[in-house]
Amino acid sequence: MDERVNAHRLDVVWDARNRYQKNIFFTVSLLRVVCQPEKRIAMLSVNEPLLIFTDLDGTLLDSHTYDWQPAAPWLYRLRERNIPLILCSSKTAAEMLHLQQTLGLQGLPLIAENGAVVQLDAHWQTQPHYPRRINGISHSEIHIVLNSLREKMHFKFTTFDDVDEQTIVDWTGLNRTQAALTRLHEASVSLIWRDSDERMTLFADQLEQMGLQFVHGARFWHVLDASVGKDQAANELIAIYQQLWQKRPATLGLGDGPNDAPLLDVMDYAVVVKGLNREGVHLQHIEPSRVYRTQHEGPEGWREGLDYFLSSDKG
Numbered sequence: 001m002d003e004r005v006n007a008h009r010l011d012v013v014w015d016a017r018n019r020y021q022k023n024i025f026f027t028v029s030l031l032r033v034v035c036q037p038e039k040r041i042a043m044l045s046v047n048e049p050l051l052i053f054t055d056l057d058g059t060l061l062d063s064h065t066y067d068w069q070p071a072a073p074w075l076y077r078l079r080e081r082n083i084p085l086i087l088c089s090s091k092t093a094a095e096m097l098h099l100q101q102t103l104g105l106q107g108l109p110l111i112a113e114n115g116a117v118v119q120l121d122a123h124w125q126t127q128p129h130y131p132r133r134i135n136g137i138s139h140s141e142i143h144i145v146l147n148s149l150r151e152k153m154h155f156k157f158t159t160f161d162d163v164d165e166q167t168i169v170d171w172t173g174l175n176r177t178q179a180a181l182t183r184l185h186e187a188s189v190s191l192i193w194r195d196s197d198e199r200m201t202l203f204a205d206q207l208e209q210m211g212l213q214f215v216h217g218a219r220f221w222h223v224l225d226a227s228v229g230k231d232q233a234a235n236e237l238i239a240i241y242q243q244l245w246q247k248r249p250a251t252l253g254l255g256d257g258p259n260d261a262p263l264l265d266v267m268d269y270a271v272v273v274k275g276l277n278r279e280g281v282h283l284q285h286i287e288p289s290r291v292y293r294t295q296h297e298g299p300e301g302w303r304e305g306l307d308y309f310l311s312s313d314k315g
């Protein structure tokens with residue numbers, strides 16, 4: 001009797017051991033499959049809290065024609081999923097609010113004048129500085145500094161304030177109504193530089209001594225407070241979303257110019273849209289899992305970038 005009981009116990013132990021070994025084998029096999037490095041992993045999901053920040057000229061908009069149609073399917077998809085697409089540019093807030101309407105993004109926050117102006121979401125009435133936060137030195141104060149430098153040191157440049165609307169139409173190819181909006185600067189001055197490269201260095205040094213910076217945009221140069229930038233403005237908005245959503249959203253940035261680098265550097269993921277800028281876009285963190293450089297330019301490159309990071313969530 002005791003022998004039979006012992007034999008039975010032994011069978012039970014063997015069965016348990018076999019089952020355990022099979023489970024271990026299955027678990028290890030599963031882990032091998034799950035942990036298999038894939039060629040490309042969909043790192044972002046439209047089903048998770050996500051913010052997308054994008055430059056305009058040369059990125060979402062064609063540099064020459066301002067066309068954005070190749071990006072239209074993604075604009076629709078993001079709107080459907082309530083994913084904020086935050087325009088981020090050297091343009092004025094007035095010009096960008098007009099563009100938001102055209103793109104179906106009205107009511108969302110935006111970053112204007114290279115970060116010197118932050119337009120808050122239309123629903124954030126309780127936020128300080130609603131509806132618009134002006135960072136740093138005002139447009140009129142910068143204008144005074146520039147006029148003084150021009151008088152004293154004879155730098156050659158033409159600001160948007162120096163010319164009439166028709167001249168801006170000629171410079172930009174915009175219609176007269178849009179051209180009028182490009183002049184409504186609140187905390188920066190846009191200009192065309194007409195002096196030598198050496199004089200530009202001297203000019204930038206003079207600005208720096210007065211707490212200002214000289215930024216190269218897609219078409220023009222911009223003078224603004226040295227303490228502001230697209231990156232600070234983006235962080236400001238990310239903090240508000242984090243507070244509202246009780247979770248830090250993932251962030252994806254898209255840009256094509258050197259002035260987009262600070263923005264792309266503070267994003268979780270970055271798309272560098274192929275551009276014509278001779279200086280290129282130099283980022284601090286260039287891991288391929290974080291940064292994607294597109295084959296196409298303008299809005300086609302923009303679409304390519306979103307396809308790359310969000311392709312598995314297209315449906």
Ligand SMILES: [Mg+2]
Nearest residue numbers: 057058218257
């Ligand atoms: Mg650009």
